[in-house]
Amino acid sequence: MTGGPTPLRLALALLGLFPAAAMAADLPSSDPPPGASACSGCHAPAASDGGMAPLDGRPAEDIVASMRGFRSGTLEATVMDRIAKGFTDEETRAIADWYAARGGRDAAAKP
Amino acid sequence: MPRRSRRAVLGSLGGLAAGAAALSLGAPALLAQAPPRVAVVGGGFAGAACAREMKRRDPSLSVMLVEPNARYTACPFSNAVVAGLRELSAQEFGYEGLEKAGITLVRQAALAVEAEARRVRLADGTALGYDRLVLAPGVDMRFDAIPGYDEDAAEAMPHAWKAGAQTLLLRRQLEAMEDGGVVVLSAPANPFRCPPGPYERASLIAHYLKTRKPRSKLILLDAKDAFSKQRLFEAAWAELYPGMIEWVSLSFGGRVTEADPSTRTLVTEFGSHKAQVVNLIPPQRAGRIAEAAGVADRTGWCPIDPVTFESTLVPGVHVIGDAAIAGAMPKSAFAAHAQAKACAGAVLALLGGRPLAEPRLINTCYSLVAPDYGISIAGVYRPSGGLLADIEGAGGTSPRDAPPAFRAREAAYAEAWFRTITGDVFG
Structure with missing residues (x-):
C-alpha cells in the first residue's frame, strides 16, 4: 500500500521508453505513495525564483534527513516543522523514494 | 471502511443501484477499445487539478473538463486586489495548458446528472457520458x-x-x-x-x-x-x-x-x-450542480467517502474541493488541490480494479x-x-x-x- 514506483514503470522511465505521445504532454509517473502528491501544492518539479526547493530527483536520503530535522527542530522551518510531524519515518521514506525516482523528468518537460 | 460504506449505500438503494452497476459494467464491453471516460465538472483549483492529475498519471484515459468560463479567476490573493496591492489580471488563468495536456474542454454549464445512466446534462441540451464523474462546483452564495x-x-x-x-x-x-x-x-x-x-x-x-x-x-x-x-x-x-x-x-x-x-x-x-x-x-453552500446531482445533503454540502471522495449519496460521483464535507480540512485552494490529487488516484484505481491506498492530505x-x-x-x-x-x-x-x-x-x-x-x- 505504501510501495514506491511499480518496478515496470520505473524501469521504463529509466530506459526512456514512455510513448512519444505522452512525452509531448505531461509525463506519466508511477502511483505516488500516500501524501506525496500533496507536496506539489508548494514544491514545483523545477526550481524557480523564490520558490520552494524542488523534490523531483532529489536524493531520498536528503529528503528523509530534512524531514527528520524538521520534526525534531534541528532544522529551521516556517511551516515544514508542522507538516513533517504528520508523517512517520516509513511514510516519509516512501515519499522520498518516489520523488528521488522521478529524477527531474517533469522538470525537463516543463522548463 | 470505505468499502463497507459503499456497500451500505448500494444496499440501501437496492435494485436501482444494482441496475445502474450492471449497465456501467456492460458499457465498456460494448465499446471494446474505448478508454474509460472521466468527466470533471468545474475548472477551479479542485476540478482542473484533478483532471490534470488523472491525465498525467494515465495518458490513455479520456478526461473531459466541463467549464463554461474561458478563464478562471483565482480567489487566493484576491484580497490584495481589493486593497489595491495587486491587479486582477494576476488572478486569471486560462485552460490552454490543460488542453495541451490532452484534456477535452467542454465549454458548457452542467445542469443535471443522470447517475444511473452515467450522463451529465449540459446547458446546450446535449449529454456527456462518463464512467466516473468528479464534481468540483465550489461554492454558491446563499x-x-x-x-x-x-x-x-x-x-x-x-x-x-x-x-x-x-x-x-x-x-x-x-x-x-x-x-x-x-x-x-x-x-x-x-x-x-x-x-x-x-x-x-x-x-x-x-x-x-x-x-x-x-x-x-x-x-x-x-x-x-x-x-x-x-x-x-x-x-x-x-x-x-x-x-x-x-x-x-x-x-x-x-x-x-x-x-x-x-x-x-x-x-x-x-x-x-x-x-x-x-x-x-x-453563508454559502456547494455550487448548484451539487444539489441538482443529489450529492448535497440538508446542510447544502456534500458528504463523501474520505478515501475515494465518492459521494455517500450517489455512487459513481466524486466530490472534491469547497463543496465537499471534508471533516477537519478547511475549504481552501490548497486543500482542494490535495483532495483533487488523492481523488484522481482513487478514480484511477477504481477504474483499473486496483486496490485503494489510504490517502494522506496536507493543507497550508x-x-x-x-x-x-x-x-x-x-x-x-x-x-x-x-x-x-x-x-x-x-x-x-x-x-x-x-x-x-x-x-x-x-x-x-x-x-x-x-x-x-x-x-x-x-x-
Whole structure:
C-alpha cells in the first residue's frame, strides 16, 4: 500500500521508453505513495525564483534527513516543522523514494 | 471502511443501484477499445487539478473538463486586489495548458446528472457520458439566508467572495470612499470558503486605509465567537493597525439578520450599522450542480467517502474541493488541490480494479496581514471514522512570537505557493 514506483514503470522511465505521445504532454509517473502528491501544492518539479526547493530527483536520503530535522527542530522551518510531524519515518521514506525516482523528468518537460 | 460504506449505500438503494452497476459494467464491453471516460465538472483549483492529475498519471484515459468560463479567476490573493496591492489580471488563468495536456474542454454549464445512466446534462441540451464523474462546483452564495441580501443587493454591498467583477467592485467602493468613512465587513458562521479569508481581508483593507485614508475605520461583524489564526491576527492588528479594526463577535451582536442595500445598512441582533462601504460575505453552500446531482445533503454540502471522495449519496460521483464535507480540512485552494490529487488516484484505481491506498492530505493556508507580513495555518489529515481527521501532533499556526523576518518569509512563501500551485494546475 505504501510501495514506491511499480518496478515496470520505473524501469521504463529509466530506459526512456514512455510513448512519444505522452512525452509531448505531461509525463506519466508511477502511483505516488500516500501524501506525496500533496507536496506539489508548494514544491514545483523545477526550481524557480523564490520558490520552494524542488523534490523531483532529489536524493531520498536528503529528503528523509530534512524531514527528520524538521520534526525534531534541528532544522529551521516556517511551516515544514508542522507538516513533517504528520508523517512517520516509513511514510516519509516512501515519499522520498518516489520523488528521488522521478529524477527531474517533469522538470525537463516543463522548463 | 470505505468499502463497507459503499456497500451500505448500494444496499440501501437496492435494485436501482444494482441496475445502474450492471449497465456501467456492460458499457465498456460494448465499446471494446474505448478508454474509460472521466468527466470533471468545474475548472477551479479542485476540478482542473484533478483532471490534470488523472491525465498525467494515465495518458490513455479520456478526461473531459466541463467549464463554461474561458478563464478562471483565482480567489487566493484576491484580497490584495481589493486593497489595491495587486491587479486582477494576476488572478486569471486560462485552460490552454490543460488542453495541451490532452484534456477535452467542454465549454458548457452542467445542469443535471443522470447517475444511473452515467450522463451529465449540459446547458446546450446535449449529454456527456462518463464512467466516473468528479464534481468540483465550489461554492454558491446563499442569497436566501439574510433578508434583503440577494443577487441585486450584492451590486450595492459586494460579497467579493468569488473573485472577479465583485472583487473590483469592492475595490472601487473603497477607492471612492472619503477619508473618515466607515467600512463594515460581515463574516458568516462556519463552514464557508477560506476560513481565514475575512480576517486577511480586514487586515489588507486596514492597510489601505492606514496608507490612504487614515481617519477611517473598519468594523468586522462576525457570526462567530472565534476564528482561524485569531491570536495571530489580533496581535498583528494591535501592532500594525491600532484602533482601526473593531471585531464584533457573535456574543456581542456580530450576526447580521437583515440587510438594506438602499441605505447600506446592516441590522444585527443588537442594533444596526450604516457604512460607506459594506462587504457582506453571506453563508454559502456547494455550487448548484451539487444539489441538482443529489450529492448535497440538508446542510447544502456534500458528504463523501474520505478515501475515494465518492459521494455517500450517489455512487459513481466524486466530490472534491469547497463543496465537499471534508471533516477537519478547511475549504481552501490548497486543500482542494490535495483532495483533487488523492481523488484522481482513487478514480484511477477504481477504474483499473486496483486496490485503494489510504490517502494522506496536507493543507497550508497563508494569510497576508500586510504586504510583508504573512502568517499560516497547516494541517495533515487521514481518513478516520468516515471523515478526514487531523493527525494529532501535526499542523497548527505560525508561532506567536516570531520576528519580522519570519513574517516576511511567510509572506514571500505565500506568493511562491500561489505561483507553484497555479503553475501545477493551469501551467
